[in-house]
Amino acid sequence: MKILLLEHPRVFIPERCNDIANTPLSSSLLTGYAAGMLQSQGHQVEITEGYLDNLSYAVIKQQVSDLKPDLLGVHMVYHWRTDVDLFSFLEEIKREKLCPYIAAYGFYPTFNFAEILRECSAIDAVITGEPEATFSELADALSGRAGRSNIPGLARSDGTGNISHTPRELVEDLDSLPFPVRTEAMYRLPEVNLQGSRGCYGQCTFCYINPFYGHGSRWRGRSPENIAAEIDMIMAERGVKDFYFTDPNFFGPGRQGQSRALHLASLLRERNIRFGIEARVDDIHDETIAALVEAGLRHILIGLESGKDDSLKRLNKMTTVARNEQAVKILRKHGIEPNIGFIMFEPCSSLEDIRANFEFLRRNDLLNNLPVTANVLYHHQIILKGTPAFKMLQGEGRLELPPGATYEGSTTFVNPRVAVLADIMRQITNFLFRRMSGIWSGKEQEPRDAELKYEQINEMLVDLFEANLRALENGKLFTDEEKHLVVQEAKKNIDHMLEV
Template sequence: MSVILLEHPRPANPKRLEEVVNAPLSACLFTGYITSLLRKNEIEVEIVDAHLYDWSFEQTTSYLARKAFRLLCVHTIYLWEKTQNVFDLLSNLRSAGVTAHINLYGYYPTFAYKNILGRFSCIDSVTVGEPEMTILDLARRLLSEGDISSEKHVQGLALRESKSNVVFHPRPPIHDLDQLPFPDRQDVSLFQEKGIMTYIQGNRGCYGQCTFCYLNPFYGEISQWRGRSAKNIFDEIFKLYTNHAITNFYFSDANFFGPGKTGKERAITLAELILSGNLDISFGFECRANDIEEHSISRLVMAGLTNVFLGLESGDPASLKRMRKHLTVDENKKAIQLLREYGIEPTYGFIMFDPYSTLEGVRNNYEFLKEMGIMTTPAVTAHLLHHRQTLFQGTPDYQMMIPEPTCTGQDFVCSNYDAPYTIKDRRVAAFSEIIAHICGAALSLLPRTFDCATHASAAFTMDTKTGLVMLNHGLIAIFEKTLQYFENNKHSHSQEVIQEMSQRLTHEIRTLVEPYSLLHAGNALL
């Protein structure tokens, strides 16, 4: 085996409920694209998807230690305090006698490559940004020359030149995405067996400039959106539909629509191709509120659109401006209303708290959610009411707040890839802490079979369904009265107040739903 591409284990972490922010959907097909490109160039490659196979780190190490390969490329996901396990796995492979070149790729290593190469001698290189062409060049060089030490100019590759020096030569993003072969679907049957969505990547980058997002910095060009042609996308969907009877798709794009009129026209063209091909499919995507307009949405719905994730982020004008959304609250409202007119209840990207949140901004967010009728189930409501911005290295917000990362000792968490912060306004910080505790407690009360998409299992008893309604109303009422308390008390942010209110309100939530069997159906209280 010449090359192995590893999707390492991703153990569940109940402390990180918002893990979606750490593993952008746009990265999920990188490994498949790399595989197809290598095979197109007659390079032998195997995907080892330990995450999909539910392998432990020990099982993964054991499997790889028995294999013979020249290059190991690892799609590396940041796992907070469990990230060290990934590096332990690779270090253990070295100890087991693996001499292959080890390369990391993905969002996390792209922004943390200096720290990674400076701390972990088991890593030989890091692919920075878009990985396909860089890994192809790396594989060619290794397989033809056996060593890359004589050449430091592989574009897109970061290398350790010395113990204290890392060299990196940027690679421009792929201009014509139609030239990439369709991503390999090695484990398509297992994905179907597990009920995992079939993803399609229709574009890369975004025309937005949101301060909380590292999508464009990852690709190396600000506001650089590149889209596959509608025909190329349709051909891939048609192949999966015909060869594997797949009828449900989700676009992994950070923004399905391209910029302006051209973006809408491309989306309409894809819809027309699906309709003319008589494909009986359903699909979903993610987009900004300003992308939602009637003509394109009507055609997409006819073609099978059923699911839209809408990046609202806020119902507060000041927050939208601070995030550089270039959107208004009214535009957010109109997008929701239009989607509902076409039978789509969207899911939402929403940030209730950020480093500069004010009580006025939180109040505006809450009134927006209430007015738009978004808080309909306890799972959705709990996530919306406590969701806090995460600051990852590479985002403009991180660069604004955090100095050059430093690290001392052996604790990997101190790499500062994600930056903990205290909300500047002390009352908002205290309020956020209480609400996070209450919402976490509410989530722990939900039945294990609860599904956010379907709202509730049909097997629930009437009492349980009533309990879910009561829990949802209770969450909203507690948020409202706690917000009022902090609005009316300027000096109510001590740890004593936080602890007392958290305990009292948690008990209130528990008491509220106890008669309706949720406590017996759910997990133990946090």
């Protein structure tokens, strides 16, 4: 049968420009893996890159009309609001009979399938969790190869408001999956995305990686040989040398995880590639990092999250401040300056917590790079459905949901002074990210003496954070007008510093 998989257009929302956790990076390969599985079953599969190719819905509609697919799969990505444009487009596709069956998949629909099925009648089903086997069985059912009832991993409405859903078991052997299909748009990215593992052995309160895969989820890794074979295929076909592992946790747990990483490093070293990874700090071991750097490791994201042990316990990181600092030292010893995940403002933060976070960042020289500084001095905890934090706050009666929505919640800061600083920094850093977006994307010319100006802005942000934190610690109560003046003065200074 003919199947079209759609990466739908996404709209930039200025006030959320620095909120990065709407979907994990690993979701970038969901469509490719689904396409690989469907092609292996003999189906004709095409992928439309509505987002990366910046396509309009009019162009996408024409592609659907030309192909006349039997099944339209939509990788639905949450981008900070109900996607009325996407729902309207799908309703139009159904109304004009351009495709008889539409299924959504991805992290957002996995946790919010009931609301999505209620809001968009054009969507016949939602594929939850890992999509490969469910897509394959759904395609078999639609093509008449098998019955349609009771497909695990498929959520459907009976038309009267009742929704049926049976979770699917995990894919036990990731090596058994066909390699993902990659589009030309994906090959235009600076690095080719790879997935070497799924899941995580951590249980952080803000993360929904494991809940996405389902009950009993755990870290599962592909064999180093299978990963190397995929890299060989890509290098042979495309001649590329730069890769990025989208795994939320590159390393498996414990000694076995370190041994696997060392074995993979030995295989990658022979291929003379460059790559990046993401990892927990407790997996940063000197011997393993040395081997990975020799094999081509050039950059890494580690989730530090906090500079205070009490906060790390609240976030259920199962790490310590000392371990955070040790990981940074090991990486720098081997020439890697880490990119970091950090939650400056969590719902229960006190001013003492914020001070500890700030001093931790300053003590470990993590406030010297403008994009990093702007991120860590602002970032608050995002509360999405599926995370333990969402469930906990909901159970405590502290979760706030906007009318008619159930996917992203919010909560007030326990400490009102923390709320003041969080609001000030959010406004200023969002302005900076909007102001710098054209420059950082290469679409606009850098100002004269760019590095010096970036250093000045970086210093201004650090000094501003410190000054307002100290004022709050000393008991100052900011009026709305005083907050507004602080933000406006900072915006004016940023504009002045960035004059060409």
